Amino acid sequence: MPLEDRLLEFNTGSIQELVYDEKENALWMVQGxxxxxxxxxxxxxxxKQFKVHEYIEEDIPDINYPFESILIDLQDDIWLGTWGTGLFVFDKRKSISTIIIFIPKHRIQ
Structure with a gap:
């Protein structure tokens, strides 16, 4: 594949953090x-783009979760950390997100 066919364009901002997934030979990234x-x-x-509110089991408002960090654990789950909104875990096998900690924006001081 020619190099020019492998260039990626991101519409908004830059990549905040990324992690390499050896099992899937893929990069997972958050933009912050x-x-x-x-x-x-x-x-x-x-x-492929994943929106957390589309995969979440809990009933939470569809608001912006500015992700700051990403990690893949030994069980192959993806952990997504935010700055002041909460901690999420994404199960790649089931395509389900779970909120570990959720702090509504109106309560942040």
Missing amino acids: NSSGFRKLDLRNYEL
């Missing part, structure tokens, strides 16, 4: 300014 996270499949350079 959106409620989503992305997966770049390095085998075919396909970029």
Whole structure:
């Protein structure tokens, strides 16, 4: 595949943090300014966007969760940390997110 076909364009901002997933040969990333996270499949350079509120089991408002950090644990779950909004875990096998800690924005001092 020619290099120019592998260039990616991000519409909003820059990448805040990324982590390499050896099992899937993919990069998972957060941008810090959106409620989503992305997966770049390095085998075919396909970029997929995940919005947390679309995968969450709990009933929470659809607001912006500015993700600051991302980590893959030994069980292959993805942990997403925010700055003051909460901590989320994403189960890649089931495509389900769970809120570990949720702090509504109106309560942040």
